[in-house]
Amino acid sequence: MSESGFGDFEFERKFFVREFPAVAASDPMPALIVQAYLFASDGYAVRVRIQGPAPVDLDAEPSALVEALGEESIGTMTAKGPAVGGTRYEAERELDPLVAAQIVQRSENVVAKVRYSAWLGEDGWIVDRFLGANAPLLLSEVERGGPVVDLAIPSFCVSEVSEDDRFRNEYLAHKPFGTWAEEYRRELDRIGPTFVDSLGQNQFEGS
Template structure:
């Protein structure tokens, strides 16, 4: 949720990453996020999230992961609207972590991931390594308090998925990446990399990758 005066809106861009980059190891305290989607349709979603320091053991059911988060977890409830041009309505409110954990433990559509944070250039980035049925998906996100324009894109970002609804967490909760990872790999090999070109100038770390569309 933005604190910049834009109210309940988030401004982010999201990228597909082949594997977790070394920069993720610079985060001394990655977070485990377990979140359930109580409703998701046409870009609108209601999410319950429990988040806390990542434990040593990251396997097991969502209910088991919730138990491992312990007393330091933070609970939130979030309503989201459809995204357009890297902007999405997002109203987030605190929720009692015990209540959040009980809801997530009982929910049908759940996403679990480990989040690493890193400061790259002028931006703070997060790298999400998904667990369970969404493994081995890794996504990189950059968020600002206003539209993310004139961005320097790290070399580990293979292609941008900011406008690909398949990589929204609510979609992944219903259609785990593991079920279509191979098909997406073939699609990426066929079509090549694609980056949004309507948000200012993209600078690419290292050599400029091929861009399509």
Template sequence: MSENGFGDFEFERKFFVHDVPDVVAADPAPTLIVQAYLFAADGYAVRVRVQGTAPTEVDATPAELIDALGESAVGTMAAKGPAVGGTRYEAERALDGLVAGQIVRRAEHVVAKIRYSFWLDEDGWIIDRFLGANAPLVVAEVERSGPVVDLQIPSFCATEISEDERFKNEHLAYQPYSDWAEAYRRELALVGPQFVHTLGRNRISES
């Protein structure tokens, strides 16, 4: 049981971002994440991840990115359940970094991204800049120890994708963003920004 009393449940909201915002400069040491989805169906997934300090050169294959992390890489394995209302079951356990790296480099469905972390107001935010076949996707995410309600949403968040299955990492591993990016941007231009209104009062920042 975790300290927040919710065990292996995570509480987060995600947003589509047009371009990497300037605020990422607040993170002096972004993280490279390379992760493989060994199974994904109906909202359930099994993921193996290796991560570490992002190298300067990220225009590379997943295997080359893992090599760049070296022996300092940290490995994890996670089992996930379907997300409902910004809540998802996720049990994550540590793996030896070298073993995790060997698993990921042999996997077929892999996602690589650079993660920037920073604080805005009372919340910790991350920006994920996806690499490879999922470029140029940029996603913002906020996570709390309990339901993410009454959220101050930064102006760089174009629309909420918390409940859009297409943007889940396991979906991106099988259906990369580059395959449907143009169609999605047309869709967004047509329907406009959308935000979840069942989690308290949303406050949209003007700057």
């Protein structure tokens, strides 16, 4: 049971970011995350993740990046359920990092990204910069111990993708952003930004 009293559930909202924000660049200790999806179907997924301090060279293949994480890495296995209204079942358990690294290195459907963290207003935000076939994707997330309502949304958040399955990591592991990036940009230009309006009152920076 989590301290929030909601058990194995996560509450987050996710946004597409067009340009890398300066506030993310100020993070002195970004983390490298390499994760493999052992199963993914209809919103359900099983993920093994290895993460640690980001190395200087990020141009290597995922297997080499895993090796570069070193002794400070952390391993986890997570079972996820479908997301509904910014809420998703997520049960995470710690793994021996050596075991997690070996599983990730042997997996076909892998996502690698660098995670930057910043505190903005009342919320902690992350910006994920995806590597490899998912470059140049940038996504930002905010997570709370309960439903993410009445959110102050920073200006670098171009459009909300909390309910867009294409931006879930398990989807990106099978269909990397690089293969449909131009299609999405044309879609965004045609439709314009959208934001979930069923989670209280959105507040936009600068408005």
